[in-house]
Amino acid sequence: MAAKPVPLVTADTRTFWDACAEGALTFQRCAACGHVQFPPRPFCTACRAAGPGTERSAGLGTIHSFTIVHRAPTAAFKADTPYVLALVDFDEGFRLMVNLRGGPPSDARIGLRVRVLFEPLAGGGALPQVRPLVE
Amino acid sequence: MALHAEAASAALADAGLRADEVDGVLCAYSLAEPHLMLSSVFNEYFGIAPSYSAAVQAGGATACALVMQAAALVRAGICRNVLAVCADNRLTGLGRSGAVAALAEVGHPQFERPYGMSIPAAYALVARRCMFERGVTAEHLAAISVTQRGHARRHPKAQARDPLTMEQALSARMIADPLRLYDCCLVSDGGAALVISAADAAADHTDRAVSILGYGQMNTHEHAFAMPSLTDFGCRQSAAQAFAMAGLTPADIDVAEIYDSFTITLLAELESIGFFPKGEAGPAILDGALELDGVLPCNTHGGLLSYGHSGAAGGMFHIVEAVRQLRGEAEARQVAGAETAFVHGDGGILSAHCSLILGRA
Numbered sequence: 115m116a117a118k119p120v121p122l123v124t125a126d127t128r129t130f131w132d133a134c135a136e137g138a139l140t141f142q143r144c145a146a147c148g149h150v151q152f153p154p155r156p157f158c159t160a161c162r163a164a165g166p167g168t169e170r171s172a173g174l175g176t177i178h179s180f181t182i183v184h185r186a187p188t189a190a191f192k193a194d195t196p197y198v199l200a201l202v203d204f205d206e207g208f209r210l211m212v213n214l215r216g217g218p219p220s221d222a223r224i225g226l227r228v229r230v231l232f233e234p235l236a237g238g239g240a241l242p243q244v245r246p247l248v249e
Numbered sequence: 250m251a252l253h254a255e256a257a258s259a260a261l262a263d264a265g266l267r268a269d270e271v272d273g274v275l276c277a278y279s280l281a282e283p284h285l286m287l288s289s290v291f292n293e294y295f296g297i298a299p300s301y302s303a304a305v306q307a308g309g310a311t312a313c314a315l316v317m318q319a320a321a322l323v324r325a326g327i328c329r330n331v332l333a334v335c336a337d338n339r340l341t342g343l344g345r346s347g348a349v350a351a352l353a354e355v356g357h358p359q360f361e362r363p364y365g366m367s368i369p370a371a372y373a374l375v376a377r378r379c380m381f382e383r384g385v386t387a388e389h390l391a392a393i394s395v396t397q398r399g400h401a402r403r404h405p406k407a408q409a410r411d412p413l414t415m416e417q418a419l420s421a422r423m424i425a426d427p428l429r430l431y432d433c434c435l436v437s438d439g440g441a442a443l444v445i446s447a448a449d450a451a452a453d454h455t456d457r458a459v460s461i462l463g464y465g466q467m468n469t470h471e472h473a474f475a476m477p478s479l480t481d482f483g484c485r486q487s488a489a490q491a492f493a494m495a496g497l498t499p500a501d502i503d504v505a506e507i508y509d510s511f512t513i514t515l516l517a518e519l520e521s522i523g524f525f526p527k528g529e530a531g532p533a534i535l536d537g538a539l540e541l542d543g544v545l546p547c548n549t550h551g552g553l554l555s556y557g558h559s560g561a562a563g564g565m566f567h568i569v570e571a572v573r574q575l576r577g578e579a580e581a582r583q584v585a586g587a588e589t590a591f592v593h594g595d596g597g598i599l600s601a602h603c604s605l606i607l608g609r610a
């Protein structure tokens with residue numbers, strides 16, 4: 115069976131993935147204008163200033179939308195179905211696509227508060243995912 | 250390439266043009282037969298040497314973008330007769346699973362593909378949010394696929410012509426919740442081509458030309474996680490440009506052919522473009538708004554959901570159908586007195602938008 119695609123790390127994103135391997139979720143904030151952006155790149159998309167700073171997220175967010183995938187895109191994901199694919203807005207103001215872990219897919223709902231977790235990747239590194247936040 | 254050539258030959262015959270009178274060629278892309286320079290590959294295969302040629306890749310917006318670019322080339326005096334041609338043999342060349350897998354490659358290589366995103370899943374994210382914010386229901390979406398199947402049943406060349414009921418649509422297997430099987434477009438082989446000519450050049454060859462009254466584009470993002478909104482899309486701006494150029498409003502449109510990669514694609518675009526106020530498209534569709542005698546006859550050939558979807562040609566099928574409607578050649582599915590048509594294509598995850606307004610010449 116084909117392996118799942120692993121993130122193809124680039125020069126722009128190496129810092130982000132290195133942090134994930136250490137259990138930290140990071141994002142960029144522009145020192146010139148305060149704009150928060152993701153994914154990382156060497157300039158601010160709002161004011162074009164160079165070198166936005168990297169900050170560590172508290173890892174808490176809210177589900178903006180989700181779907182329960184029944185028909186996998188490739189054979190590599192077939193055993194996982196049905197699985198939740200969600201867009202999560204992290205509290206610092208950036209959005210990630212992730213899978214919701216730690217419960218049945220029927221737990222997913224818009225507005226659900228979630229916390230980041232990191233799943234080890236074959237070949238090293240870690241993939242950020244989320245689970246429901248239990249206060 | 251044989252599909253490209255067949256479509257091109259048919260378009261030239263329809264336009265009354267010889268191949269050597271074509272001075273511009275615009276092609277799209279092909280998943281089954283990929284090439285870095287697809288338009289050059291086509292020109293060589295078809296045996297022509299146009300002075301202007303380029304390939305365009307804007308996903309589902311490509312066909313409309315080809316027409317917009319062709320119109321601009323003609324207006325600028327660079328070309329007299331531009332052949333725009335799209336084709337792909339996705340069904341036999343890739344197979345259904347191959348096409349799904351190939352299309353999933355459009356997901357971001359770091360931030361989407363590792364999570365098992367598929368194109369239906371990305372549109373399901375839109376559907377879920379539209380349900381949350383706009384009160385869209387599964388019945389609203391099912392009514393779209395049922396309406397369009399009804400249209401396709403009147404088109405002898407449509408791929409899916411079996412009867413489809415609301416019950417069948419609502420109980421079909423789930424693909425990416427809340428999107429079920431009939432919420433998703435077909436995988437097809439097919440091709441389509443158009444000739445876009447200067448008005449006087451067209452008049453020399455045919456009396457069946459239609460006019461391009463307006464066009465516009467908007468491009469807001471590419472990937473699903475970068476969508477600025479999950480309920481409002483760039484078709485708002487692309488359509489506004491086209492309406493302004495044409496001097497028309499949505500109320501003036503007699504027939505609409507709007508990209509329907511999924512049922513939610515069409516519903517979201519109908520509201521973003523302004524054919525219906527926010528939250529009102531779904532109930533209107535349940536009431537028959539998109540039927541041939543409804544307030545906005547839409548996707549009268551059956552659309553990507555029932556007529557067929559073969560890549561960029563899928564978007565061109567919408568334009569071809571608009572031309573047929575304006576010429577009064579749509580036979581059993583003719584909208585009575587159709588004089589203006591709105592056509593829209595969107596590519597990516599509602600990322601790239603191009604709108605056209607066509608009129609009876």
Ligand SMILES: [Zn+2]
Pocket residue numbers: 144145146147148149158159160161162163
């Ligand atoms: Zn900035």
